[in-house]
Amino acid sequence: MEQGVEYFSTLELSHHRKTKQSIQIEMSTLAWIISSSLLMSAIALVGSVTLLLKPATLQRILLPLVAFAAGSLIGGAFFHMIPAGLSEFGNSTWFFVWILAGFCVFFALEQLLHWHHCHRAQTSCKQPLTYLILIGDGLHNFIGGLAIAGIFLIDIRLGIMAWLAAAAHEIPQELGDFGVLLHGGWEKRKALLFNVLSALTFLLGGLVAYTLSFNFDISFLIPFAAGNFIYIGASDLVPEVNKHENIKDNVISFAAFIIGILLMLIIKLLLAP
Numbered sequence: 001m002e003q004g005v006e007y008f009s010t011l012e013l014s015h016h017r018k019t020k021q022s023i024q025i026e027m028s029t030l031a032w033i034i035s036s037s038l039l040m041s042a043i044a045l046v047g048s049v050t051l052l053l054k055p056a057t058l059q060r061i062l063l064p065l066v067a068f069a070a071g072s073l074i075g076g077a078f079f080h081m082i083p084a085g086l087s088e089f090g091n092s093t094w095f096f097v098w099i100l101a102g103f104c105v106f107f108a109l110e111q112l113l114h115w116h117h118c119h120r121a122q123t124s125c126k127q128p129l130t131y132l133i134l135i136g137d138g139l140h141n142f143i144g145g146l147a148i149a150g151i152f153l154i155d156i157r158l159g160i161m162a163w164l165a166a167a168a169h170e171i172p173q174e175l176g177d178f179g180v181l182l183h184g185g186w187e188k189r190k191a192l193l194f195n196v197l198s199a200l201t202f203l204l205g206g207l208v209a210y211t212l213s214f215n216f217d218i219s220f221l222i223p224f225a226a227g228n229f230i231y232i233g234a235s236d237l238v239p240e241v242n243k244h245e246n247i248k249d250n251v252i253s254f255a256a257f258i259i260g261i262l263l264m265l266i267i268k269l270l271l272a273p
Helices: 002-051 055-089 093-113 130-154 156-183 188-199 201-212 221-241 247-271
Strands: none
Touching: 002 130, 002 156, 002 188, 002 201, 055 093, 055 130, 055 156, 055 221, 055 247, 093 130, 093 221, 130 156, 130 188, 130 201, 130 221, 156 188, 156 221, 156 247, 188 201, 221 247
């Protein structure tokens, strides 16, 4: 009788430990999601750098950053997210469907809002009304928050990599968007405040993904995010930097693009078991 009681006490203790460990893992993942989302939102503050730089200087900085971001996003998709997604889905048709879905969602976002990020300092860069920029950024950040949080929930190391690639894209984006808001007549503090508020939808998306994870399988967010990254890198960013008349600018942009890809490859090799 005593042995039976001891056996059930051991089972109860083991269950308690497993439950405690599960809660700790969930809290750790939530902490990663919240902290990374707040850091991503804080990147909106880099737009204020445009107040300190001359347009020509800003232009020289922006284009290599855009090329680097394009390489980071594309490299992140092919070296990290697609392989991780294949390990979750296997060689399933639905895996590739979700990649295309992620690609198409951002394509539809740009088509419906007639919006795309401006990564040039010149005022000739075509943009919609300033409020449409903020709406577009808000939706973009919300979807990005969903995708990145979903990756953190599946693999924290993969989530960190995806966050780094997304952050590389956010820096030139915020520099460009802040400049456009100022050109549209916005007061500096107002432009900075609304840029940050728009960026906070990244956190909202992350919290929504975390909440949904308790009731739904969110592994589809890995190929979905890969499709996002491929679209933004290849369709939104590369066209900004691949048509210079100056051969020197072309070489610098291509070098920055390759560096972005190599960075993702190096991270892949370092994280390999």
